[in-house]
Amino acid sequence: MSQLPQQPAEPPVPTSADVARLAGVSRATVSYVLNDTAAVRISDATRRRVRQAADDLGYVPHAAARSLRAGHTRTVLLPTVHIPAGPLYRRFHDEFQWTLRELGYTVVQYGSAGMDGDEAARAWAELRPVAVVSLSGTLTARGVAVLKRAGAKAVITLGSRPVPGAHTVVMDQREVGRRAAAHLLERGYRRIGVVLPGEPGLDLLSGPRLDGVRETVAGTGTPVVPLPLDPSEEAAARTAARCRRERLDAVFAYNDEYAMLLMRALQDAGTAVPGEVAVMGADDLFLGRLLRPRLSTVRIDMETGQRLAELVDRAVREPRSLPERQDLMAARTVPRDST
Structure with a gap:
């Protein structure tokens, strides 16, 4: 009777305890280092040792567990809109996402094709984002309320039409x-x-x-x-x-x-x-x-993507400090020969 070849056992998923043992530190220190906690003083040598141990083991923090401890995620959700991007928009969009990552957020793009405003808002809320930045113009006051009940600290719309409950960044075309x-x-x-x-x-x-x-x-x-x-x-x-x-x-x-x-x-x-x-x-x-x-x-003339990312961060930390509406774009004529 033939036997099936044995499948190689998958290596266990590395944990923070494994990183702590390899680096010779406590699990709390691993958490402080990998989460960039500024309130705790840890030497540069220890930080390098912990990060090297995490790299050697292939360890990454568990986002869901971290969110449970913090009471919210660090996810900023960007609903995707099909706009063929010109160089101006691409530069703005790339700078916006890069700055958010520098500020410690995870940027998630969400495809919402075929959904109306309230249906899309419910789908976004399932991910429990800490902030939503919507360009589509379909978000409603009811959708904003759904997102905030799900834990979103900031809901920002980009466009010319204000949405009750959201912070409107005006890009009036x-x-x-x-x-x-x-x-x-x-x-x-x-x-x-x-x-x-x-x-x-x-x-x-x-x-x-x-x-x-x-x-x-x-x-x-x-x-x-x-x-x-x-x-x-x-x-x-x-x-x-x-x-x-x-x-x-x-x-x-x-x-x-x-x-x-x-x-x-x-x-x-x-x-x-x-x-x-x-x-x-x-x-x-x-x-x-x-x-x-x-x-x-x-x-x-648009504000930089960095400015918008910093505004998102401020809206998360101090939601009552922002005006309901803020201009992000201006335009001026450049006359040349074709007119």
Whole structure:
């Protein structure tokens, strides 16, 4: 009768007691060192010995156990939103997460596609985060209450719409559209197209920018023509032809990348920029300065990701010390040759 080969036994999971024995210290000292407890004085040599022992054994602290002892987690939950990230957003987002980790938080991104605001909030609450930073704009007052009952000390929304019970960090994209429209009106343009990118998720930004243009031109008799545009040369060629049919004399192209795409299509079609159609972008990318004509744009001045991370930390430690609303973004026009 054949015997099955014996499977090698899995090595036991290392514990803090194993680290303490190898380092020659107490379990309390291991806890103080690995949790970076500042209130207890421990020599640098002992700290190095404990960390070396933990590395040698492959030991990592148990997050759930640590949370039970503390009464809350150190998890900051970032619900994911599908926004094709430009360089400005990527830099902000990376700096935000890096600073949170430096401050001792664990950053968790949570996919909430297909969930409405309250359903998503209940799913987030199951993880017992100490803070939630939401960009989606779907969070409701009821969802905020659910999160806080589950132990969230801070609920922060990024957008232009305040949510009762949450701290709103204002990143009002309408201001980008307002600045672009004001510049085009000052230059004498009176039939303005506004590009609406076809990429999923960008409507969170492009819709408010269109609203900002409409608010600014209201009462001037200036028509505003939405121009849906997919990021392809073929789509840009069709949009360039539409600019001619609609007799547009200027286009705010959402951002610099779409502005470059449309400007190239206009020039390929024999349309003079800015002689026949002015083109304006946003983000002030360096490449826009190398084009001919150089691209007029709206520069977005955002607080650093570090500033937002520090605000999250303050909201966790001193939730009553923050105002309900705080601006994080400003915009200003950078006029160049394309307008």
